[in-house]
Amino acid sequence: xxxxxxxxxxxxxxxxLEKIKQVEEEGAxxxxxxxxxxxxxxxxxxxxxYANLTGWQRVQLSRHPERPYTLYYIEQICKNFIELHGDRYxxxxxxxxxxxxxxxxxxxxxxxxxxxVNTKMRQYRNFGMANPEGYRKALRLMKLAERFGYPVVCLIxxxxxxxxxxxxxxxxxxxxxxxxxxxxxxxxxxVCYVIGEGAxxxxxxxxxxxxxxxxxxxxxxxxxxxxxxxxxxxxxxxxEEAAEALKLTPDHMLEFGMIEExxxxxxxxxxxxxxxxxxxxxxxxxxxxxxxxEIASDDLISGRLERYxxxxxxxxxxxxxxxxx
Amino acid sequence: MGWFxxxxxGIQTATKNKKEAPDGLWNKCKSCAEMTTMxxxxxxxxxxxxxxxxxxxxxxxxFEMIFDGKYTELFDNLLAKDMLKFSDLKxxxxxxxxxxxxxxxxxAMKVAEGKVGRKPLVIAAMDFSFIGGSMGSVVxxxxxRACDYCIENKIPLMIISKSGGARMMEAAYSLMQMxxxxxxxAALARAGVPYFSFMTDPTTGGVTASYAMLGDINFSEPGAxxxxxxxxxxxxxxxxxxxxxxxxxxxLLDHGFLDFIVHRSNLKERIDEMLTLFKMEEKVS
Ligand SMILES: [Zn+2]
Numbered sequence: 001x002x003x004x005x006x007x008x009x010x011x012x013x014x015x016x017l018e019k020i021k022q023v024e025e026e027g028a029x030x031x032x033x034x035x036x037x038x039x040x041x042x043x044x045x046x047x048x049x050y051a052n053l054t055g056w057q058r059v060q061l062s063r064h065p066e067r068p069y070t071l072y073y074i075e076q077i078c079k080n081f082i083e084l085h086g087d088r089y090x091x092x093x094x095x096x097x098x099x100x101x102x103x104x105x106x107x108x109x110x111x112x113x114x115x116x117v118n119t120k121m122r123q124y125r126n127f128g129m130a131n132p133e134g135y136r137k138a139l140r141l142m143k144l145a146e147r148f149g150y151p152v153v154c155l156i157x158x159x160x161x162x163x164x165x166x167x168x169x170x171x172x173x174x175x176x177x178x179x180x181x182x183x184x185x186x187x188x189x190x191v192c193y194v195i196g197e198g199a200x201x202x203x204x205x206x207x208x209x210x211x212x213x214x215x216x217x218x219x220x221x222x223x224x225x226x227x228x229x230x231x232x233x234x235x236x237x238x239x240e241e242a243a244e245a246l247k248l249t250p251d252h253m254l255e256f257g258m259i260e261e262x263x264x265x266x267x268x269x270x271x272x273x274x275x276x277x278x279x280x281x282x283x284x285x286x287x288x289x290x291x292x293x294e295i296a297s298d299d300l301i302s303g304r305l306e307r308y309x310x311x312x313x314x315x316x317x318x319x320x321x322x323x324x325x
Numbered sequence: 326m327g328w329f330x331x332x333x334x335g336i337q338t339a340t341k342n343k344k345e346a347p348d349g350l351w352n353k354c355k356s357c358a359e360m361t362t363m364x365x366x367x368x369x370x371x372x373x374x375x376x377x378x379x380x381x382x383x384x385x386x387x388f389e390m391i392f393d394g395k396y397t398e399l400f401d402n403l404l405a406k407d408m409l410k411f412s413d414l415k416x417x418x419x420x421x422x423x424x425x426x427x428x429x430x431x432x433a434m435k436v437a438e439g440k441v442g443r444k445p446l447v448i449a450a451m452d453f454s455f456i457g458g459s460m461g462s463v464v465x466x467x468x469x470r471a472c473d474y475c476i477e478n479k480i481p482l483m484i485i486s487k488s489g490g491a492r493m494m495e496a497a498y499s500l501m502q503m504x505x506x507x508x509x510x511a512a513l514a515r516a517g518v519p520y521f522s523f524m525t526d527p528t529t530g531g532v533t534a535s536y537a538m539l540g541d542i543n544f545s546e547p548g549a550x551x552x553x554x555x556x557x558x559x560x561x562x563x564x565x566x567x568x569x570x571x572x573x574x575x576x577l578l579d580h581g582f583l584d585f586i587v588h589r590s591n592l593k594e595r596i597d598e599m600l601t602l603f604k605m606e607e608k609v610s
Contacts, residue, residue, distance in 0.1 A: 163554030180507035312462035
């Protein structure tokens with residue numbers, strides 16, 4: 001198990017638990033009462049820790065090394081999944097994966113950012129940072145969905161689109177912009193889930209949908225707290241403050257009307273019980289798709305335009321003129 | 326003085342003091358250091374007579390350069406709102422009031438309707454001097470309203486981008502303007518209204534990755550920095566120097582992301598030509 005800094009009290013308790021279990025095994029003594037006590041204590045401690053997470057702690061949990069990624073969820077929730085590769089222009093991006101599969105009997109196109117599960121794979125997946133061909137593959141799959149009337153499910157988990165020379169040469173900005181434009185007008189339902197990190201345009205590039213949801217221990221904003229700190233505070237040391245200032249938690253995003261709902265995670269985060277999280281996600285997707293598949297294309301498109309059209313907060317010059325404090 | 330009072334004073338300064346640099350003032354070229362008087366520079370489309378450097382200019386300069394005489398500003402009553410109570414080393418409120426006072430603009434975008442070669446056009450132009458031309462809710466809403474207006478009146482839209490990207494102080498609101506403006510431009514496209522995207526120095530970040538790259542025609546001024554990630558970020562990521570001319574207009578043209586580059590002295594003429602070619606049907610009245 002990997003413990004984050006604010007989870008240290010738990011680490012000690014789990015260590016104790018391990019020791020007692022060992023004693024029980026070796027000495028054939030009945031320790032069940034002690035174990036029960038300790039497990040109770042762990043649950044209580046967990047409830048306290050996770051009830052009051054700061055923005056930065058949610059960011060840390062969203063990046064937990066044992067957190068499930070897109071391919072894990074796909075494997076758990078899809079039947080007959082076939083991964084589809086390549087953008088047909090340049091390459092197959094490893095940081096965005098997708099394909100066709102069935103969720104609760106409904107054929108759909110499902111895709112998402114993919115991070116690596118170990119050092120070697122993290123490199124291979126480019127840390128979940130897609131190049132233009134990733135966004136173009138995503139668009140190709142969405143167009144495939146549109147042609148056959150299948151819904152699209154997008155799982156978002158990226159620290160951002162890759163900032164590299166080749167990415168710029170191949171039009172990172174154009175690829176993301178084109179996806180936003182095409183997703184706004186796609187004739188089939190699109191549901192999006194932030195399952196980890198939702199950083200900036202790289203997240204939004206597969207994140208414009210009829211409905212958008214976030215898991216409990218995730219974040220979504222225009223920039224990562226670290227980069228925000230380095231630009232606005234001119235130092236890397238203010239990430240905690242930046243995370244608070246950005247109001248990037250699911251609770252804030254719900255309050256702003258930018259997401260529809262928050263998916264509860266198992267106590268301690270999706271990493272503590274990935275199977276349970278996958279079951280929660282599957283039943284949620286199933287419910288969403290059955291509702292959205294009933295809506296006509298034109299209504300989906302006009303609904304999407306309305307959903308995004310109203311996002312924004314501003315004052316009016318006249319009203320400010322009248323108020324005189 | 327409370328922030329509100331300062332804000333109000335600043336806005337009034339912004340709207341009253343449309344200060345123009347006096348003709349006799351000398352300007353030093355940012356590229357070759359040549360000294361030119363403001364009068365000379367203005368008469369030369371703010372282009373350095375020696376090295377052809379296109380200096381950064383504001384929305385009003387473009388409106389005056391492009392429209393036939395008079396034009397009407399639209400949606401000019403929208404003001405930024407600090408809904409997140411954002412504060413870093415400075416508060417967003419303070420940044421706004423400083424910007425109002427210092428730069429004489431009330432946000433990073435102005436929209437105006439006028440005629441070019443007697444053909445109607447709506448131009449939404451960005452002002453880099455206002456918090457780095459950053460895109461917040463006001464910029465997004467102005468583009469949204471401009472799209473609705475152009476659909477309603479069947480008038481082509483042109484956006485002049487000049488931006489460092491997202492307005493971080495509006496966090497997720499800023500990010501979502503990318504989705505909002507793209508969705509609105511998709512509606513504009515469905516309505517058959519032409520959209521010309523003109524990129525000027527600099528056009529980066531979320532602005533490039535949304536409306537700037539979505540033109541029916543994408544074009545730019547010479548030598549403009551255009552990209553998704555800023556050169557500094559890329560350099561830090563890859564830990565090596567960037568090639569000469571990287572992310573400049575000519576580089577983008579070469580890589581297939583621009584239709585053409587236009588010299589500022591030919592800008593009006595080129596727009597006139599495009600409006601002739603992409604003629605909207607006359608409104609029956
Ligand atoms: Zn010069």
